[in-house]
Amino acid sequence: xxxxxxxxxxxxxxxxxxxxxxxxxxxxxxxxxxxxxxxxxxxxxxxxxxxxxxxxxxxxxxxxxxxxxxxxxxxxxxxxxxxxxxxxxxxxxxxxxxxxxxxxxxxxxxxxxxxxxxxxxxxxxxxxxxxxxxxxxxxxxxxxxxxxxxxxxxxxxxxxxxxxxxxxxxxxxxxxxxxxxxxxxxxxxxxxxxxxxxxxxxxxxxxxxxxxxxxxxxxxxxxxxxxxxxxxxxxxxxxxx
Numbered sequence: 644x645x646x647x648x649x650x651x652x653x654x655x656x657x658x659x660x661x662x663x664x665x666x667x668x669x670x671x672x673x674x675x676x677x678x679x680x681x682x683x684x685x686x687x688x689x690x691x692x693x694x695x696x697x698x699x700x701x702x703x704x705x706x707x708x709x710x711x712x713x714x715x716x717x718x719x720x721x722x723x724x725x726x727x728x729x730x731x732x733x734x735x736x737x738x739x740x741x742x743x744x745x746x747x748x749x750x751x752x753x754x755x756x757x758x759x760x761x762x763x764x765x766x767x768x769x770x771x772x773x774x775x776x777x778x779x780x781x782x783x784x785x786x787x788x789x790x791x792x793x794x795x796x797x798x799x800x801x802x803x804x805x806x807x808x809x810x811x812x813x814x815x816x817x818x819x820x821x822x823x824x825x826x827x828x829x830x831x832x833x834x835x836x837x838x839x840x841x842x843x844x845x846x847x848x849x850x851x852x853x854x855x856x857x858x859x860x861x862x863x864x865x866x867x868x869x870x871x872x873x874x875x876x877x878x879x880x881x882x883x884x
Contacts, residue, residue: 674734674860676727679853682719685726688849690839691717693826698804703826706838715826722838729821729835730857733793737763737861739881741792744768745854746809748801752847756797759851763858766791768809772801777812795854796822798841799833806832823850 685691693699693707693715708718736743745767747756753769760767768776773783780788794813799822801807810832813820822833823841830836840846868877 674731674738674857674864676730676734676857676860679730679856680723680726680849682723684849685719685722685839688840688845689843690722690846690849691719692840692843693717698827700827700829702829702831703824703838707826717826717838717840725835726837726839726853729795729837730853732819732835733795733821733854733857734861734864736793737765737858738865739792740865742766742789743858744791744794745797745851746772746794746807747797747847748772748807749798749842749847752797752842752844755844755848755851759855763855764862765858772808772812774808774812777809777816777818790816791818794818794820796820796833797847797850798822799824799828799830799836800841821854 691708693703695713696710696715699707699715706717706721708716710716733743743760743765745756745760745765747753747767747769748771757767757769775783777790780790794809796807796809799807799810804827806829807822810820810822814832819834820832821835821837822828822830823846824830824833824836824838825841826838828841830838837850839850865877868880
């Protein structure tokens with residue numbers, strides 16, 4: 644797990660140094676995700692709706708377009724590239740045969756997350772989070788346990804203003820996170836924050852479908868490379884330049 648995180652981090656540094664405007668870890672559109680959604684799709688799924696202005700976390704201010712009737716509106720032109728980045732990171736983890744954990748706590752929307760994880764062959768945890776799941780997994784599960792290589796949180800808050808415990812647990816264990824951050828969230832501990840609505844059924848359903856597709860595309864790309872180019876080429880593709 645640690646070596647996977649290290650390789651991804653080094654690739655990020657390399658790409659950022661080479662071209663700040665090109666942040667995907669693999670070559671552009673390597674996983675075929677660039678046209679997976681549009682701004683209109685985000686609007687139709689209510690991704691642009693935030694919370695009331697009085698609940699705004701200062702760290703989310705750069706992602707706000709404005710407000711309507713006291714409700715904050717996300718700037719979807721800023722959300723879209725961050726969501727696309729998170730999808731590409733997810734696809735690369737899947738391409739590298741990593742374990743991906745989908746996390747959500749809302750009873751209303753948990754079925755979207757659980758179904759998406761099942762359909763792409765990954766894992767979901769939609770119950771009240773317990774810190775020992777990551778930080779003391781051997782004691783919790785009674786055996787040495789492989790931890791996830793990426794955690795996707797469909798909301799980084801457990802309650803209205805409480806940061807989800809999985810965020811801090813993952814940070815302690817050096818596990819990268821993707822997190823949907825509403826206007827009342829603090830994105831600073833999330834590796835790949837995605838500003839957007841985190842509680843409407845329409846938005847959660849959209850996120851679940853997008854991340855499921857990213858995982859499936861990453862796995863399909865791996866299988867394609869293995870079948871056409873062989874294992875040597877595949878493992879060479881995992882090396883950091």
